[in-house]
Each structure stands twice: as C-alpha cells, then as structure tokens.
Amino acid sequence: MTDYIIRANAAQSQILAFAATTRELVEHARHIHGTSPVATAALGRLLTAGLMMGNMMKGEKDLVTLQIKGSGPIGGLTVTADSKGTVKGYAHHPEIIIPANDKGKLDVGGAIGAGVLTVIKDLGLREPYTGQTHLVSGEIAEDLTYYFVTSEQVPSSVALGVLMNKDNTVRRAGGFIIQLMPFASEEVIDHLEKKIGEIDSITKLLDKEMTPEMILEYILGELGLEITGKFPASFECNCSKKRVEKAIISIGQKDIQEMIDDNETIEVNCHFCSKHYNFTVEELKDILSKAARS
Structure with a gap:
C-alpha cells in the first residue's frame, strides 16, 4: 500500500x-x-x-x-x-x-x-x-x-x-x-x-x-x-551540495580557513537523510572567497 x-x-x-x-x-x-x-x-x-x-x-x-x-x-x-x-x-x-x-x-x-x-x-x-x-x-x-x-x-x-x-x-x-x-x-x-x-x-x-x-x-x-x-x-529531503555550501559559508571565514589549513577533503552529512557531501580543499578555497564577498 x-x-x-x-x-x-x-x-x-x-x-x-x-x-x-x-x-x-x-x-x-x-x-x-x-x-x-x-x-x-x-x-x-x-x-x-x-x-x-x-x-x-x-x-x-x-x-x-x-x-x-x-x-x-x-x-x-x-x-x-x-x-x-x-x-x-x-x-x-x-x-x-x-x-x-x-x-x-x-x-x-x-x-x-x-x-x-x-x-x-x-x-x-x-x-x-x-x-x-x-x-x-x-x-x-x-x-x-x-x-x-x-x-x-x-x-x-x-x-x-x-x-x-x-x-x-x-x-x-x-x-x-x-x-x-x-x-x-x-x-x-x-x-x-x-x-x-x-x-x-x-x-x-x-x-x-x-x-x-x-x-x-x-x-x-x-x-x-x-x-x-x-x-x-x-x-523526502531537499538537501543538496549547494545548500550544504551555504551552510559552510555561514560558519564564518575563520573556521573555513582552518579547514583549508588542514589540507584534507571534508565530509558533511545531512542529519535528515544521511547523505554525504565531500568538499575538496580547492572547493573550500572557492567557498572562502564567496564568504569574503558575502
């Protein structure tokens, strides 16, 4: 049914x-x-x-x-x-x-x-x-x-x-x-x-x-x-990599820079649907530049 x-x-x-x-x-x-x-x-x-x-x-x-x-x-x-x-x-x-x-x-x-x-x-x-x-x-x-x-x-x-x-x-x-x-x-x-x-x-x-x-x-x-x-x-969960990116931007430039300094890909998990999103160091640098402009 x-x-x-x-x-x-x-x-x-x-x-x-x-x-x-x-x-x-x-x-x-x-x-x-x-x-x-x-x-x-x-x-x-x-x-x-x-x-x-x-x-x-x-x-x-x-x-x-x-x-x-x-x-x-x-x-x-x-x-x-x-x-x-x-x-x-x-x-x-x-x-x-x-x-x-x-x-x-x-x-x-x-x-x-x-x-x-x-x-x-x-x-x-x-x-x-x-x-x-x-x-x-x-x-x-x-x-x-x-x-x-x-x-x-x-x-x-x-x-x-x-x-x-x-x-x-x-x-x-x-x-x-x-x-x-x-x-x-x-x-x-x-x-x-x-x-x-x-x-x-x-x-x-x-x-x-x-x-x-x-x-x-x-x-x-x-x-x-x-x-x-x-x-x-x-x-249904409406999460997406774009939405997760916005969430990362919201945590602030200092924390994003610390992630970049670790020089490792990070994994972010959605609480609602357990999907995993990976962000490379290069992607984090791009997110940092977006955070600086916002």
Whole structure:
C-alpha cells in the first residue's frame, strides 16, 4: 500500500479529521538512519504526526517542525513536514536499545524520557510561530494531544502507531488526528469520546489492514463522515551540495580557513537523510572567497 493522508470532516463540520498510512516512509527512515526498533517506533510516530500537521497548513511553502528533547537515551527527535505531503526527520541517537515496557511493548516513553515538545510553524511571516509544552508521557501521541489543547486551544485526539516485524523491518505505521471545532455540541463530543474510548490501540487497527478511510469510518461513520481530500505522502529531503555550501559559508571565514589549513577533503552529512557531501580543499578555497564577498 502506498503511503497517503486523508482529510475529512464529520457532524456537519463540527469535527475535523486526518488519518495516514506511513509504513513505506517509516521503513525508508529506518533503512537510511539504521534505527533500532524503539527508535524506529519513536521516529515513525513523529513522522506520521508531522505529515498530518503539515497537511493542516494552507500555504504551498508552509513548513512545520516538531522537536522533542528528552532526558532518555534517544536524546531527541526532529521532524519537518510541508503542506504537500513530504516529511523528513531523524533521531539524535538512532542506535539505542532498551528493554520493553511493562506491557511487553517497545518503550518509546522510556527512550524519550522527561522533556519538552516544540512545534515551529513557518508560515512565510517575519517570525515563525512557536509553541512549546512539557512532555506528559514521552509516548508522542499523548504529548501532541496535550500540545493541541494547551498551545492551540483545540481539543484533539491523537493516535500514532508503528508495528515492527521480527526482522526489525516496519510491518505497519500510521495514525489519526481528530479535532473538535469550537461550536461542537455536547452530544457530538460525548459520542466521539465514547467511540475513541472503545479503541484498544491504533496498532491493532493498522494490523487488521484497516486503511485510513476505514479507521475514520469506524470512529466517525455514525456522525456523517465526509472525506474531503486524499494526498500522497513520502519521506523526502531537499538537501543538496549547494545548500550544504551555504551552510559552510555561514560558519564564518575563520573556521573555513582552518579547514583549508588542514589540507584534507571534508565530509558533511545531512542529519535528515544521511547523505554525504565531500568538499575538496580547492572547493573550500572557492567557498572562502564567496564568504569574503558575502
């Protein structure tokens, strides 16, 4: 199944909903970053959330960045998504391995620990919007639910899941975000809370091969679900040697000169996609001259 996101509303637009299937892009992230199972689960959840939150934005150049910094061994996670269904991200320590939690499942909360969730929205304005909340569990879905209520004042239900195969490849990945509009009636709120309370776990729904449409139909079908859009989703990084060159220019002439004095080719790695870019001494000299003119 190719990854995609759907948007929908229900109860005569009293509810706004998003759902996504993301197995392929999470598996791609696992492959390029060499993530352990628990790091794959953590990063996969945040990639899925980032995709849906990116789809909430309207501008073609709008970007949303989700950053988690925690006291646990994974250190942190960073994900950036746009409004067109592309996402990229990485874990600070992708190799970490920790014991399963008391339910016998991958301990994402233990890997992340106590910390902070930061959401940065670049909407093309002079300053990006930044919201920040403390992590309530480190399990990511609960943390985003708390973020939406406290920072954006939008009551939301967030569910994110990544299920692994025994060979540590990704079996299923996906999730949903369901939001109540300010004018939602008590009857609609009660119905939604009851239905969501019946869901044991998102991974069980995903492992039944339920599509995003089927998941939202299961939750919102009785409230007049209307699918309003379907969008492809993929892991894509827009890094290039030219962009990396600009980053080197930004570090300053003194540091560039020190690289030249070492008289060795340097290698720069992209955090998001793990691509390697090499710059020879001659290229560094050219970059230095550009830095001097800028």
